[in-house]
Amino acid sequence: MLEAIDLCKSFGSLTVTNGVSFRLEKGERRAVLGPNGAGKTTLFNLLAGQLAPSSGEIRLDGKNVTSCSVEARARMGLARSYQKNNLFNGLTVGENLSLAAASALGYGGWLLRDSLGSKRVREVAEDVAAQVGLAGLLDAPVAQCPYGTRRQLEVGIALASRPKVLLMDEPASGAGPGMIEALHRLLKSLPRDLTILIIEHDMDLAFDIADRITVLNYGKAVFEGTPEETRKSPLVGEIYLGDWDSHA
């Protein structure tokens, strides 16, 4: 479904992504772990098209999308949520979700009809709002919403775009225990055919939802395995998990 082949990205003499390769099958959930500065977000930016790789190849649904724009990849079913909220702050929660749904449904260019008034768009927006716990907040202006609500909306926008592959960059970043638990339930409830690649620092969350885990260190993929194999890996324990045994 999504494949990275020997992906490299350098900024001057600094190599941030160094020969990363992996392959996500349809419906697979994979977590990307690694210490700060390991190149996780850069990898996401390469996969989503926000950055062009220095070398290597990205394939989406079998097609080489390495030179495709962000919007072209999005139209092929690749969506992402951001580590820092990237919302339509001047609009309401419902309008945020509806814009995403209308764009995905191809209603964004309608000249004679209101895309946000469309029954289909409203249905998607309401369904996603219920899914991410924002059902009662559709009319709330985003600018007046608390941080936790905005994090939920960040994920909601990505889901409303009806993706085939979802890249989630630290969805639980800055969230309290209640929201992390809700996010956990949400991720478990998503359709099994949705492919997910997630960066997450919350280990319980990452290990529970992921089928496989890739560990990055200094831009290199140094380990790949199941959550159980990751727990047992001395290499991973050394570079990232440190006191995982005591944590577990």
Added chain:
Amino acid sequence: MFRQTPLKTLTFAAILAGLAAYTLTGGTFAKELVIDIAVLAILAISLDLIAGYGGMISLGHGAVSGAGAYAFAAATVLLGASPVAGLLGAILLAAAFGAAIGAVTARTRGIYFIMATMAFGQMAYVLVFDSKVLGGDDGLPGLPRLDLSGAGIDLQSPASFALFCLALLALTYVLAAALLRSGFGRTLCGIRENEDRMRALGVTVWRFKAAAFGFSGVFAGLSGALAAQHTMFVSPELLTWTVSGEVLVVVILGGLGTLTGPVAGAVFLVFLKHVSSGLTSYWHLIIGLSLILAVVSGGRGIYGGLEKYIESRLAHRSKSPVRPREGAVAAEVQADA
């Protein structure tokens, strides 16, 4: 996100009715003022479409309108086309020019975008200024007006022409509101709010920006063709960046991104010019002070400020506890007794 609220509709209808009444009851000068207001308001709506709802502050809009004026002049005077064909040509050329500006400048932002649009405007100005075919700095005189005599309307009459311009202003407003309520308009607002996120949702942003400029050019071209018919003369002055600046002032004075505000701004600016220029030769200072006042008082402009005030009053009223009328209380006391 655009909403055609009752306040917007009522305010626009009141302005239109007031201008129509002023046309019918006032003298020749009143009719000239109304024509100026209608032509400026159409251009201001055109600019509000891209600046207020698309976040693209253009300083090349005078040139787009001027291109429409020159297209009308060239078609009717040089090519001998009918005024109707000239009007259609003006609208098409301005739309194409607008779309071209939008397509080229769409990838720039902020001050670079403003400078790029201004450069387009100045290039158009120089092109026209140096063109012998288009009359150079002398311009082109002897332009005809549309012939609506078949419908019993004589557009040579100032009153009829003023009412005709008001009718086209109303049409412009309705079409712009419809566009802003459409899927296209919603996407445009999304781009204004967060261009990068719209791109991540699969929207090819530059195409929407170019198309928005094109639609805006339709109205700017209409405004230019009406200006040309009004004076029956075109000159390169129509394309200068100061025209674009004046329209931007109108939009800001009235209320950026409110659709009705730019119409109110056009009324305000034209009347202010008329009144203040009769009082002092330093009337530009009064307009400058008005703009500063509009910007420092929240930047909402005349209509935007009114809208905000009414919204806050309504919100305050809905939060206030309901006080029963005295009579009702007395009746309840009596019933209890």
